[in-house]
Amino acid sequence: MKRIAFLTTLALVLVLTACGGSKSLTVQNVWARPGVGGQNSAVYFVIDNPGGQADNLLDASSDIADAVELHKSEMGDNGEMKMIHQEKIPVPAKGQVEFKPGGFHVMLIGLKRDLNPGDTFQVTLHFEKAGDITLDVPVKQP
Numbered sequence: 001m002k003r004i005a006f007l008t009t010l011a012l013v014l015v016l017t018a019c020g021g022s023k024s025l026t027v028q029n030v031w032a033r034p035g036v037g038g039q040n041s042a043v044y045f046v047i048d049n050p051g052g053q054a055d056n057l058l059d060a061s062s063d064i065a066d067a068v069e070l071h072k073s074e075m076g077d078n079g080e081m082k083m084i085h086q087e088k089i090p091v092p093a094k095g096q097v098e099f100k101p102g103g104f105h106v107m108l109i110g111l112k113r114d115l116n117p118g119d120t121f122q123v124t125l126h127f128e129k130a131g132d133i134t135l136d137v138p139v140k141q142p
Ligand SMILES: [Cu+2]
Pocket: 042, 071, 072, 083, 105, 106, 107
């Protein structure tokens, strides 16, 4: 009898977890490059999507900079690095997307103040299905 009660509880937990769909995305390993007021910086992190539903990162916002854009760094034909504005960044079901130097990043254009190591500020990510996720971003040396 005890075993059946346990299985029932387990099934209930699984159902509750499955219903928490909008919170299934997590964002970890968040950090930003140091920067000087008026210049640019970038934010990096890892999006983890353990759920069965694919999502898209549509935009990001922050009051730390004049403009915030989703970018991808790519090697150009002549070996130079170039940054390409991304309309959206797919987050596959049961997958991860890594934002890192040389790849995807959230570009902060026109910093409103200096970003020194140890500072923190907030960035909000806007997902198509999961909605808004606000991050506390620590500034670190790469
Ligand atoms: Cu960029």
